[in-house]
Amino acid sequence: MAEAAAPRTHRTRSWWGWGWADAHPDDAECLEMGALVPGTLARPLPVPKIADLRIGPPAVTPPAALAPLVTADPAVRASHAMGKAFRDVARALRGRPGRIPDLVAHPRSDRDVADLLEWAGEHGVAVVPYGGGSSVVGGVEYRGEAHRAVLSLDLTAMDAVLEIDTAGRSALVQAGILGPALEDRLRPHGLTLRHFPQSFEFSTLGGWLATRAGGHYATGRTRIDDFAQSLRVVTPAGTGTSWRLPSSGAGPSPDRFFLGSEGALGVITRAWMRLQERPGHKASAAVAFTGLQDALQAVRAIAQSDLLPANCRLLDAGEAALSGASHDGSAVLVLGFESATAPVGDRLGVALDLARTHGGTTAKTGADAPPDAAVGAWRSAFLRMPYLRDGLARMGAVVETFETAATWDAIPALIDDIRTEVGAAARRATGHPALVNCRLTHVYPDGAAPYFTVIAGGRPGDEEAVWDELKSVAEDVLHRHRATITHHHAVGRDHRRSYDRQRPEPFALALRAAKSALDPHGVLNPGVLLDV
């Protein structure tokens, strides 16, 4: 172990909602927000208590050798029962969480993981790998009754940075490390992973790798995949480590097969990750567009250039208003450039020229309106958003996001259709108009990743069902436009219907065969990616 663990924070995580328990909006703030959404409750739902849940004794007992790794503490079990999607929050608020795991294990080594998998396989115990627990697609809960018991395999005790290769800009890191702890360890070396998903504080390296998380970059290497140099994977059929290589053409990439396997093929326990020098040169600006179509043309031009902005987020008028980036009905493009090599002002300049060519106008500068006011507003809103979601959920609102990616030809109609059809479905389901906003989070020369936010008044007591109805409509629109069911939220259990429609059948055959070979007892995250 190259470095000691950093001191743990003493803040408490919310068991039922996003992030820190003390960062949630209070009742007054909930009421204020609720007043903005027609059809919400008159009073916030109470913050749910674990003590109110009926949690039975575990159906299995681990053998003595594994007992020190395992707990049956009800509070720990309850906090591992679900991820952090809106439907998870709504279920917790209504006192009907998913099946609560019988046991939670905190392995400290690959050997521990292998031993736990062996025991689980022998006893028909489902194993649900768990990192930061921030899944929004039902990735960390067990559904159904096919297994006699459920073990949540919490990797967060395996959180060390084991080795740093400064010259080669890489680090060997255990999978259970959370985002801030990893960056804290790398900072003294002048290095960074630069992977900053919205869940950064509450998600782990292993979770990012297992779900192919989308990260900091809006262009180029947008995904954690490209930064994985080597993986160690523990499977019921054995453990393997890919070589640490900058690139290899030896057969299909072993790492790319486990990236995105969502705990169904094995448990990623450590990885050599490619790092970067901390960027010292930065420049950002916001560009306003009166119409979204012009903005899309501008973004496409920038994405097809070789300028490679670190940030290139297009907010539609609703999203820009919601985040405070604009209040006049404009769409706003937030552009950011970063480099450790050379100043980036020129690149920003060329990008702004491209944006202006397509009708964009840059913000006025001056003491009262610094050019990046919209940028700052958007950033703050971005990090606060999941907490606000939970506050609105307490008001009985339906508040959720979903994301996709599609080729440029499909993007305009896709955005229109989602707005129209999900909006109509919300009105049908709740009797109230809904907010359906869109932003582009990642852009590519050949397409983009739209990210939608839906805020609707609820049908009190029935919030999950309402969301399921809206999401089903949304999924059909995505399918019609051949837009992926997920750009970076993963498949989990919630996206299985659409994933199964999207996945080419020969690959499904290969995946099923691989699953049988690697997990012969079918205990690894059952129901994710494949049927139980």
Added chain:
Amino acid sequence: MAEAAAPRTHRTRSWWGWGWADAHPDDAECLEMGALVPGTLARPLPVPKIADLRIGPPAVTPPAALAPLVTADPAVRASHAMGKAFRDVARALRGRPGRIPDLVAHPRSDRDVADLLEWAGEHGVAVVPYGGGSSVVGGVEYRGEAHRAVLSLDLTAMDAVLEIDTAGRSALVQAGILGPALEDRLRPHGLTLRHFPQSFEFSTLGGWLATRAGGHYATGRTRIDDFAQSLRVVTPAGTGTSWRLPSSGAGPSPDRFFLGSEGALGVITRAWMRLQERPGHKASAAVAFTGLQDALQAVRAIAQSDLLPANCRLLDAGEAALSGASHDGSAVLVLGFESATAPVGDRLGVALDLARTHGGTTAKTGADAPPDAAVGAWRSAFLRMPYLRDGLARMGAVVETFETAATWDAIPALIDDIRTEVGAAARRATGHPALVNCRLTHVYPDGAAPYFTVIAGGRPGDEEAVWDELKSVAEDVLHRHRATITHHHAVGRDHRRSYDRQRPEPFALALRAAKSALDPHGVLNPGVLLDV
């Protein structure tokens, strides 16, 4: 079909050696080259003739429905018997080619491919997918006797560009198209795939995809993989097409599983490929270094910047001399920048500054020594090299290349050890000193891809065996340094020993299981990646 096929060239391909038959060195040139390599023959071996081979009748007859797609013509069969590695050329020169396929099929549609696979499966006929036939790793020949007959599946009749999406910069292309034909079809649209491997003229899109070919870029997106937007794969268990997406996080990437599958899991018949605007801005320069260590430091600094040179090839002193890029014992770094967006002079300038910081000197400019003289010399030599190899082979020399990739920490000792140990092995094997040169073809922030050229006097009549001895020594050095058995030449049959040592066991289990599911009769390119 969106575009008619271009008129075919009337030049004749060499059946035994590289490229065009009329581009091979004549006897006088062979003698001249041979004089430079100690231990070669006094006279060139004669150009081998198909008429001198004993080619029996095929062991199987296709059914009437497939007969129009299939030929048993001995000349066609002989020209499909092997790839274009040195050992293939040597075997042809010595009149002992590998097992000659019984039949060669030229399917015209996915249906044809599926029908051929079905028939082959039912009759135990091995199917070896064949594009341009430029494999240098035994990827397109059959070895052994486990199958009653061998069908070479030549995809080159499926060579249409079916659709071009100009706004989305993508094209749907059949797998059998050769490099020049593809670029010819794209040029009128101002687009290019910009994939220019050394084999460009004689290799196909399908071959590039199936072997994860390395392409034009020395940095960033170095490999065809990143340009594949969607693949269609025909397998004995069914056909599937991945969705056309700019990016997707829905499970492990289906495309990445078939990329690099080398014809063992299915036949890639078409792909949507990401294209680029043709770069109008270019700048290149050569930098000389007195020592390779300094040069490596410079290259690492450039690779770790965000300058992303299109070309960043480091030639060691021997390689620089061989290609005419320098004659004073210097190592030479060939740098090139290209952009369709903006002038690249500044990026070249920053890169040259980095190179100078590490002891590099740029060439003098002036009428007699234009700054890119070394660049031009190297480019011409690069394209002519495979023909010269065949000329030397006719002189009984052993001439071959191999390539790898490793992290930066391993690179200096790896290059030294290959030079020393392969050099010593050559002297042991042939009694003569050998030339062992190195260049870096692709560079990454975390490592590089060294490419070695070996020229040794032969052991007349025994050239393949000599090469196998040298390669075995080389492979052990690669393994010791945990350098991949191949950066972009693929595994084929020649690299199986090292590939099996390198591949993580859980992935081997998954691959074997997938192979059984997709190719239940075990007829697809048997022996490649996995045992028959």
